[in-house]
Amino acid sequence: MTQGPVLIDLEGREEPAPNVTEAPPVPDNHPAPKGEAMQMAARVASRPVSALARWFFGLVGAVVAAMISVAFWDFATGLVDRVPLLGWGVTALIAALAIVVLLIVVRELAAIGRLSRVDGLRRAADSALADEDLAAARETANRLVAFYRSREETRWGRERLAERIDEQFDAATLLGLAEDELLSPLDAAARAEVESAARQVATVTALVPMALADVATALTASLRMIRRIAEIYGGRAGTLGSWRLTRAVFAHLVATGAVAVGDDLLEPVLGGSVLSRLSRRFGEGLVNGALTARVGVAAMEVCRPLPFSPERRPSVRGIVRTALTGLFGKRSED
Numbered sequence: 001m002t003q004g005p006v007l008i009d010l011e012g013r014e015e016p017a018p019n020v021t022e023a024p025p026v027p028d029n030h031p032a033p034k035g036e037a038m039q040m041a042a043r044v045a046s047r048p049v050s051a052l053a054r055w056f057f058g059l060v061g062a063v064v065a066a067m068i069s070v071a072f073w074d075f076a077t078g079l080v081d082r083v084p085l086l087g088w089g090v091t092a093l094i095a096a097l098a099i100v101v102l103l104i105v106v107r108e109l110a111a112i113g114r115l116s117r118v119d120g121l122r123r124a125a126d127s128a129l130a131d132e133d134l135a136a137a138r139e140t141a142n143r144l145v146a147f148y149r150s151r152e153e154t155r156w157g158r159e160r161l162a163e164r165i166d167e168q169f170d171a172a173t174l175l176g177l178a179e180d181e182l183l184s185p186l187d188a189a190a191r192a193e194v195e196s197a198a199r200q201v202a203t204v205t206a207l208v209p210m211a212l213a214d215v216a217t218a219l220t221a222s223l224r225m226i227r228r229i230a231e232i233y234g235g236r237a238g239t240l241g242s243w244r245l246t247r248a249v250f251a252h253l254v255a256t257g258a259v260a261v262g263d264d265l266l267e268p269v270l271g272g273s274v275l276s277r278l279s280r281r282f283g284e285g286l287v288n289g290a291l292t293a294r295v296g297v298a299a300m301e302v303c304r305p306l307p308f309s310p311e312r313r314p315s316v317r318g319i320v321r322t323a324l325t326g327l328f329g330k331r332s333e334d
Helices: 036-046 051-082 084-131 134-147 152-167 171-207 213-232 239-256 263-270 280-303 316-324
Strands: none
Touching: 051 084, 084 134, 084 171, 084 239, 134 152, 134 171, 152 171, 171 213, 171 280, 171 316, 213 239, 213 280, 239 280, 280 316
16 A cells, blocks of 8 residues: 655654764775885885894805705716716816806905995095085095996086086085086986886786785885996995895884875875875875885985985975876776
């Protein structure tokens, strides 16, 4: 049986009608992204290794190297006894392999030594600035010119700096001139590497919903970015040097609490605090990309042979704006 509309007389009720404006807000089941992939990568890269673990891995490496050497020796000598011609050929191959391994070790040691030279230049510049020592600043500038003598892209800057070194009468002015004339193209190349890594991490995090894929991407992209920045500034870090450099960068970031996200970090991209309007994956992508940019700026500060002057220090927000603006422009809102 069909009934007509039912009318409820609210005016005759004793209790007042509920006010919808006083209703509690709907709970947010999607918390704002925090950049978990980059924070996990930072913890992995900066995790300290105990002395016991270093001894363990060192002894394991020595034992394995001894076993491989004895096995090669027994194999070569046994083959020489059975088939002399073939045995001596294999012996020559093993000797060539040993020479290649030795060259790799020498290259790694040279890379570590080059990183030490960059670190020595930066410490000398810091000391000259702190003491306002013009003589030390001139010596540092001359060392910097010599350090980049083989880099063709710095030829014009080296020539101009060498011509004007004796015209400067203040340590800060002289090192600022070295920044302007010699390090400007290197800074631009390093910044481009940081922007590229930030875009890559943001894109993979947003589009690849696989467990730990974003952490692996963040860590590998950061390793490659830090190695490229070291090469741009002249460090040419090898495998061991790159890992040591990466640990130093991430340890600094973790110690200072810089691997954390704030609304001000993404404000240049989003135009305000609107992370709550982003889908979970795209929000994580933006945050991880922004944190990658922060890691890149820290790597530039560590790998650069001169400290940044206040007016030339790169802005993380500026790099984030250039690298991530518009990356998810049409897909960022739910």
